[in-house]
Amino acid sequence: xxxxxxxxxxxxxxxxxxxxxxxxxxxxxxxxxxxxxxxxxxxxxxxxxxxxxxxxxxxxxxxxxxxxxxxxxxxxxxxxxxxxxxxxxxxxxxxxxxxxxxxxxxxxxxxxxxxxxxxxxxxxxxxxxxxxxxxxxxxxxxxxxxxxxxxxxxxxxxxxxxxxxxxxxxxxxxxxxxxxxxxxxxxxxxxxxxxxxxxxxxxxxxxxxxxxxxxxxxxxxxxxxxxxx
Numbered sequence: 291x292x293x294x295x296x297x298x299x300x301x302x303x304x305x306x307x308x309x310x311x312x313x314x315x316x317x318x319x320x321x322x323x324x325x326x327x328x329x330x331x332x333x334x335x336x337x338x339x340x341x342x343x344x345x346x347x348x349x350x351x352x353x354x355x356x357x358x359x360x361x362x363x364x365x366x367x368x369x370x371x372x373x374x375x376x377x378x379x380x381x382x383x384x385x386x387x388x389x390x391x392x393x394x395x396x397x398x399x400x401x402x403x404x405x406x407x408x409x410x411x412x413x414x415x416x417x418x419x420x421x422x423x424x425x426x427x428x429x430x431x432x433x434x435x436x437x438x439x440x441x442x443x444x445x446x447x448x449x450x451x452x453x454x455x456x457x458x459x460x461x462x463x464x465x466x467x468x469x470x471x472x473x474x475x476x477x478x479x480x481x482x483x484x485x486x487x488x489x490x491x492x493x494x495x496x497x498x499x500x501x502x503x504x505x506x507x508x509x510x511x512x513x514x515x516x517x518x519x
Contacts (some may be wrong), residue, residue: 291321293348294356297377300384301359305467319385322378332398340405341368343375345395360467362419362460369416375399376420376427383431396431403428411445419461422446426468439472 291299296318303310310318330344352370357363359377364370379399382392403409408421425442428435446465450457 291317291324293325293346293374293378294353296321296325296381297374298359300381304471315385318381322382322385325374325378326382326395328395332394334398334401334405336405338405339407340402341372341407343371344398344402346371346375346378348374358419358460358464360460360463362458362464364416364419366416369419372420373423376423380427380430400428400432411442413445413449413455418446418449418455418457419464422461422465422468426471429468429472443469443472 299314300310300318302308325347326345327347328345332344334340348367348371350367352364352367356370358373364373376399379392379395383396386392403424407414408417408424411421412418413421421442425439425446428442429439433439449455450462450465
């Protein structure tokens with residue numbers, strides 16, 4: 291199973307509400323392990339840029355037909371590699387949240403993100419899309435990082451909704467999918483920072499479109515994957 295097959299299959303189940311069977315969950319888990327390099331160095335040098343993935347083996351170039359789960363095609367190996375690693379590790383955590391054997395991978399990745407430009411949000415080029423994927427990873431695996439999560443939500447949302455940068459609609463959909471997954475049960479408020487200045491009707495409309503388009507895209511991706519296997 292390819293990395294894209296794994297990511298699309300899991301996201302398809304989330305977006306459509308189709309719960310994975312135990313067998314399918316185990317197959318995804320084993321497939322993720324086949325793409326991980328568990329022997330990779332787990333130390334992070336803060337003096338370096340730390341832009342490259344550490345634990346996932348990816349192609350040397352972006353595969354011609356590769357897309358994110360919202361249908362965005364990465365133009366750089368930087369986004370391609372980080373998207374693959376952050377999504378695979380996030381899905382691994384969701385499949386096996388109690389497995390402490392992967393804690394070192396998650397912590398190293400957290401430190402790597404912190405040391406990269408997109409760790410403090412970056413709107414340049416496809417570092418913007420990586421910032422969205424970093425938000426998704428951190429909010430899932432390190433949900434206690436409230437200030438870090440809020441920082442991402444604030445800057446990504448402001449960039450999109452204030453039109454500070456021309457953003458692909460598929461990247462907007464990716465962000466809305468992440469917003470739909472965020473839960474702030476501790477303080478009973480969902481994303482109050484971003485909702486304070488964003489057009490609520492626009493956000494709700496985009497979220498509804500996100501659900502419908504993601505479902506279609508992921509269904510198509512999954513169907514291609516099944517037919518190719």
